[in-house]
Amino acid sequence: MSRGAVRGGGAVLLFLLVWEIAARMIFVPAVLPAPSAIAAEGWARWLSGALQWDVLMSASRLAVGFAAGSLLGAFLGLLFGAFAPVRRILEPLVQFLRFIPPIAWLTPVLIWFGIGEEGKWVLITYTTTFMVLLNTLAGFAEQHRDRMRAARVFGAGSWETFRHVRLPATVPWILGGMRIGMGNSFQTLIVAEMLASNEGLGQLILNSRLQLSTEGMFVGIAGIAVLGILADSAFRAATRRMFQRYRLGW
Amino acid sequence: MSFIAFREVGFRYGEREDAGNSILRGLDLEISRGTFYVLLGPSGCGKTTALNLLAGFEAPRSGSVLVEGRPVQQPGMDRVVIFQGDDSLYPWLTALENVEFPLRMMGLGAAERRSRAEAWLARVGLANHAAKFPHQLSGGMKQRIQIARALVCDAPVLLMDEPFGALDAQTRTILQDELVDICAGSGATVLFITHDIAEAIILADRIGVMRAGPGSALKDEFELDLPRPRNRGSVEFAAVYDRIQRVLGEEVQKVVMREAAA
């Protein structure tokens, strides 16, 4: 094990220990429950089957929203990158929408898409799209002119240049945007589940507040964190393999 | 006792010694005071490592690097470095402020800093560009800033790591001639790294040629007593070039063979 992993693991353990002691000695559980109490609550929920169900529902919403947002963001990014006028015309609109957070869209989405799964997907898709789109555009700004000229020297037309030179050069940027976008989609999960839902980790956090169950709230937070770290690790491992030649740096 | 001495110097990256990671092994090198010493060698032979050891950026694994008999401990104002490329310049400072930087670190007052820095900027021909930022200047001008920044320190030792490597041939020729003039007046001892034989002959009092790595050391030395200014087109120049080329060429050949085999 690397020295960094030892330090990080040690820091996390120490943090949990201090938290445990502080929670037991100073705070009442409603204000700050001890990690052991949170773990016990989580275990109880696992045994009752409720936790698995929450995880499953949240994971499916994240998967759909993240996938759709990544595809849409990459598509728009490539479209903007390939056709400069399209970018110039549409960029102000994108910049404007960028500052309107998903939670602001809650009511319109509820009205337009109802209380089913679609609205939740739409909200997660929305936040993911921007990150992937902006990063893809940043990738296009980095293009090496001589690479494109070389392609033209060897007879590539504008479509071939795009397909064989500009698109591959953008791949690491799209994937980097997807990693950032994954963080956004997890952050938006709780917003999506404010949309009339009975299950999910975000809903667990919101519901626990109403029931004054601070332990339940922390189970939800920890659940999202664990799910996020697992998803990020899986994404890194998968892309590192699939896109080996791009030397992604993670 | 020589002014600068490398004694049995060994250096490698990583803890354990294996076939590939040894950079220098048993390097012995002496430079007497006031000498312009040029170190030549094939790429990857450890020239820059030798300079880094003398600068104090790295510590030798074995042997010792001495200046006036004392081992080098850390970087210092007595051994000023001119780096390859422009990464060592501070892009948020103007040309003048870059040259003032060492004086500021010495704790000099604003007026003295300014007048000394301006004098050196003028000396390297940048008097009219004092207020410009590095990104507004050409590669050759940026290296002139570095030269001014190094010489403003009045350091007894100057270390130059292929300072003209990234410049075009014409600019390089001009800067080589200027450097000869500047150094002749300063009395400084110089260690200059390059792989360009002509550059070495123009500048050097003494030339050391290094073996191909790994585990490199000095292969041969040449004393240059050609009168200055040296003429790149002269017969004597060509004769020296030919002698050095034969020694260096062998080493370059080794590198090429090894790369082809690997």
Place this chain on the structure above:
Amino acid sequence: MSAAVAKLSGQGFLHHLTWLVLRLLPFVVMVFLWDFASRAFDVPVLFPGPLSTWNKAIQLIADGQLQADILISLWRITVGFVVGSLLGMTLGLMMGLSRPIADTLGPFVHTLRFIGPIAWISAVMMWFGLGETSKVILIVYTTTFVVLISTMIGVMTIHPNKLRAARVFGARGFRLFAHVTLPAALPHVLTGARLAMMNSFMTIIAAEMVAAREGLGFLIFNSRQWMEVDAIFVGMITLGLLGLLADRLMALLTRVLFRRFRPADA
């Protein structure tokens, strides 16, 4: 000669005008689509068109409510943004300079990345009460990480020769930090701060879900309770415009104040 220049600049003017119109076109198209969709929607109250939204905005301005909401929200955003940026910069510098600190804090930063500010609302209310502190803390939370990561990358990617040269000239410890490390990392800090500005704007709604009585987030979230969708639209559009304005202002300020540090995107 001068005629040619006049002709050229005349073309330049026309050219700029054409592009301005083209860039405004998506907004116009959006307004028309919005109008069309709201008319087609079966319950008009739930989907007001541009005109009724405009009327609502006029009404909110006449009441003085929108101005008050804007001011209080901008104040919260500013305080949270400044505190969060300074905190993020400090932590980022520490993590960039010291491997042990980076290793120690890394897991926490990496974990919290997935937890949005809204998840912390109830905890923050319990710990910091219902006052301004809680609202500002949520904005600090989202600002800090962006600046932290950007600053850390900035410190880690300083070219070694910049530091080596300074050490040659005798700079150590604090002077090395103040004269080289900090200015060299500053472009990254500024880039991070500009991104963090966006986060601050996006978090204001979450922050004002904490027992607020005014503010743009309150306007948006409270109108939800009463299904006053026109007020929600007014809040959203105001937020988007203010964010865009703040972003441009920040870019401009960076260019003017930190000209010599030239961040990549300003």
